[in-house]
Amino acid sequence: MVVWPAQVLLPIALVIAGTVVAGSGDSMERVENSGEDDGRSTERPGLVCPCTQGCCANAWFQYKDACYLPVTGDTHDWSTVKENCERFGTHLASVHSDDEQSFIFHLMGQRTRYWIGAEGTDDPAAPWRWTDNSTWQYEKFGQPLRPSNPPIPMALAVNRSKNKGIYWINAPKSNQHMYVCKYLLY
Structure with a gap:
């Protein structure tokens, strides 16, 4: 496994079900999609997050559309x-x-x-x-x-x-x- 120094890590952007989660390391920001329909449907567009803490307040953990x-x-x-x-x-x-x-x-x-x-x-x-x-x-x-x-x-x-x-x-x-x-x- 390769371990990269923190200075080398590139910012990341993930697009899942109408939400972009962008940032690097432990700094994540949720950005809403432009609204174009890509044919996928979700129960609550714009509220799906691929990370365990990216959409929730610090120290809270996400499961579906709630934080714990x-x-x-x-x-x-x-x-x-x-x-x-x-x-x-x-x-x-x-x-x-x-x-x-x-x-x-x-x-x-x-x-x-x-x-x-x-x-x-x-x-x-x-x-x-x-x-x-x-x-x-x-x-x-x-x-x-x-x-x-x-x-x-x-x-x-x-x-x-x-x-x-x-x-x-x-x-x-x-x-x-x-x-x-x-x-x-x-």
């Missing part, structure tokens, strides 16, 4: 981490597919017991909701969730076992876990 910040240094209760994400203008991460769940799990260093952005409600027809108000269309519970007696404010944390893989558990909001924040690029 893994917070693994300290553990906090659910209300504190919810407020921490909101200070960034973001939310605790909502999860909408197995692929997104896997991405977040690996982003968190394959750690278990971290908070995601779901909390319990008093509505039996919709017992969980995402803090970012996105649609509840995916869930990954490892076992049937039992209500606590007496009722305790609950939220979802991620767990992993050899038999069940990655799954969600309900946990008292007072528990201490790491967490992941998320914001959408559009």
Whole structure:
């Protein structure tokens, strides 16, 4: 493998699905396409990025049309981490597919017991909701969730076992876990 000195590296430009990401090293800039149709279609033209950090703020990582910040240094209760994400203008991460769940799990260093952005409600027809108000269309519970007696404010944390893989558990909001924040690029 050839290792080039930093002075020799040329600026790069990548064109993918209507977006140009240009720059060199760790300085990337997203530039919108002129609008000419090349026959390819995407769900959100101009928001696809070929790099893990090029379209997101510094220290955030991109998956599809969202950016994620893994917070693994300290553990906090659910209300504190919810407020921490909101200070960034973001939310605790909502999860909408197995692929997104896997991405977040690996982003968190394959750690278990971290908070995601779901909390319990008093509505039996919709017992969980995402803090970012996105649609509840995916869930990954490892076992049937039992209500606590007496009722305790609950939220979802991620767990992993050899038999069940990655799954969600309900946990008292007072528990201490790491967490992941998320914001959408559009």
